[in-house]
Amino acid sequence: MSTPDDLEGQFTLLTAVARYDALRTRDALAAPLDEDDAATASPDPDEVPLTRSEALEMLALGEVIARKAAYGRQLSVRSARQARASWSQIGAALGTSKQAAWEAHNRWIDEQAQQPDNPGHWGWDEDDVTAARMLAGEPNEEERA
Known part of the structure; x- marks a missing residue:
């Protein structure tokens, strides 16, 4: 079974969205099959319902996308602050x-400070955290202004 943690390292935001979109489109286009339809099901792969594994992969990809988008949002907030944007503007x-906005960004800074404790993540050292808070x-x- 695919989990967000398994998939997060395998996909960029762009590739996760592309795979999610392909699964979601196929799921939307597939006619639901009941037992009588199984024998006469269309051989068109775009019309075949998702397997259990694919449906779970689609759910996990949705979480991966949300995580990566949230991380990207906070990088954009940091860029806005570097460009002298106020918290009201952000x-x-x-x-x-x-x-x-400020509280969400500070929670993100706290998360980055904890990342060195998680294998496979870079995270920030004390100097990085201090600079981010400043x-x-x-x-x-x-x-x-």
């Missing part, structure tokens, strides 16, 4: 409050 771009600043600081 919150607006994310469709949330400045406080929620860049993040506080949500109530004056607008950066």
Whole structure:
């Protein structure tokens, strides 16, 4: 069975989305089979329902995509801060409050600080975490323009 942890290292965001889209499209196009239809099922592979393994892979890929997109979002937040965006501006771009955006980013920094403890992940050292926290600043600081 495919799990997000198994698949995360095998796929980039782009390849995970492509595989998910292929499975999702096939799932949407396939006519459900009942026992009477099994003998006369279409040989077209695009119309064959997903196997249990493929359906579980599609679910796991959805989680991989969510994880990779969330990581990419926080990299974009960091880039916005480097470009002198305020937390109000970042919150607006994310469709949330400045406080929620700041809190999510700080949780992400905390996660990066923990990654060296997880095999297969790089994570950040103490200097990286300190630099990230300095860049993040506080949500109530004056607008950066």
